Amino acid sequence: MTPQTLPLFSASPGLQHTLTVLRFGTSGGPVATIQAALHADEVPALLVAQALRRQLTVLEAAGQLIGEVRLVPYANPIGLAQQVLARDQGRFDLRDGLNFNRGYADLSEAAATALAGRLGDDARTNVRLARAALRDAAAALTVQTPVQDLKRQLLQLAIDADVVLDLHCDSEAVLHLYAHTLQADLAHELGALLGAQAVLLAEESGDSPFDEACSRPGPALQKRFPAHPMPLPCFSTTVELRGEADTDHALAEADAAALIEFLRRRGIVAGAPAPLPVARCEPTLLAASEPVTAPRPGVVVFHAQPGEHIEVGQTVADIVDVDTGERLPLRAQSAGVLYARINTRWAVPGTRVAKIAGRTLVRTGKLLSA
Numbered sequence: 001m002t003p004q005t006l007p008l009f010s011a012s013p014g015l016q017h018t019l020t021v022l023r024f025g026t027s028g029g030p031v032a033t034i035q036a037a038l039h040a041d042e043v044p045a046l047l048v049a050q051a052l053r054r055q056l057t058v059l060e061a062a063g064q065l066i067g068e069v070r071l072v073p074y075a076n077p078i079g080l081a082q083q084v085l086a087r088d089q090g091r092f093d094l095r096d097g098l099n100f101n102r103g104y105a106d107l108s109e110a111a112a113t114a115l116a117g118r119l120g121d122d123a124r125t126n127v128r129l130a131r132a133a134l135r136d137a138a139a140a141l142t143v144q145t146p147v148q149d150l151k152r153q154l155l156q157l158a159i160d161a162d163v164v165l166d167l168h169c170d171s172e173a174v175l176h177l178y179a180h181t182l183q184a185d186l187a188h189e190l191g192a193l194l195g196a197q198a199v200l201l202a203e204e205s206g207d208s209p210f211d212e213a214c215s216r217p218g219p220a221l222q223k224r225f226p227a228h229p230m231p232l233p234c235f236s237t238t239v240e241l242r243g244e245a246d247t248d249h250a251l252a253e254a255d256a257a258a259l260i261e262f263l264r265r266r267g268i269v270a271g272a273p274a275p276l277p278v279a280r281c282e283p284t285l286l287a288a289s290e291p292v293t294a295p296r297p298g299v300v301v302f303h304a305q306p307g308e309h310i311e312v313g314q315t316v317a318d319i320v321d322v323d324t325g326e327r328l329p330l331r332a333q334s335a336g337v338l339y340a341r342i343n344t345r346w347a348v349p350g351t352r353v354a355k356i357a358g359r360t361l362v363r364t365g366k367l368l369s370a
């Protein structure tokens with residue numbers, strides 16, 4: 001393993017954040033980039049990264065790494081340093097309020113311009129050229145703040161990888177994934193290995209999260225150059241490692257082993273893959289995921305747990321009015337698994353108190369939480 005320390009753009013004299021990358025294996029083969037906790041304080045992801053470090057170190061010593069694994073054990077050192085009034089604030093940049101997992105550059109157009117007239121009939125060569133063009137496009141992004149530089153450097157570490165695993169967690173949740181609709185099969189496979197209880201698919205969920213910035217150029221380039229064969233160069237997914245409080249050594253080791261098994265199936269780790277476990281869910285569309293939303297302020301009293309299958313009309317939670325004591329039941333519009341819920345118990349109008357992996361809703365616009 002080769003550790004690397006990447007300095008981030010400094011906007012203030014005497015202040016320098018750095019990004020750490022642990023590089024395992026050898027270059028020249030397939031590549032996986034795994035990053036932990038882009039939302040900084042999503043600590044189960046930080047723990048799984050440490051389990052990955054141990055397991056990858058053993059595999060590397062045994063000569064079992066065919067490709068390269070770039071492990072970013074804490075992807076957001078800027079967010080990790082944000083504490084306000086005794087609370088961690090890892091989701092939004094305190095400088096401008098923007099979500100650390102939104103606003104990643106779509107490099108499709110720049111890569112397409114660079115590739116015009118250069119693609120041929122060989123799919124492998126085309127993929128290689130596409131990855132190089134994307135790498136160049138990421139390197140050319142302009143940077144004026146430390147966070148812009150963080151985003152650029154994270155993209156540079158991932159944009160030319162075969163596999164990108166962006167490890168997060170939700171508030172209170174069962175394990176679930178987000179992936180591109182065209183890559184439902186790979187998402188389903190990873191979901192089966194991890195025991196995911198929801199696999200949510202979208203072509204575009206809104207505001208360009210990191211996983212989509214990595215997965216979106218492939219289909220865009222295929223569309224732009226239909227006469228030239230090019231398999232999708234990158235499978236990218238957001239892995240939600242349950243809820244914020246779910247730090248457990250045994251779970252983390254098992255999650256890391258499942259991620260490594262996925263890399264074995266992609267030819268990055270040596271050895272015959274084990275039989276795929278029976279999946280706990282089928283992929284569903286993110287547009288059909290139901291945010292159960294509070295219409296007015298009040299105390300949240302849940303009637304359903306993460307992982308529970310919900311029926312249409314079932315009461316997921318009550319909102320208790322603190323002026324009148326009245327209980328307002330929040331009922332599900334769609335059937336499916338309740339895969340996440342908030343970890344506070346006070347709602348304001350618009351609070352999404354829970355999310356259900358349904359099949360019947362057709363939402364449009366921005367599909368992710370703020």
Ligand SMILES: [Zn+2]
Nearest residue numbers: 039042168169
């Ligand atoms: Zn997150």
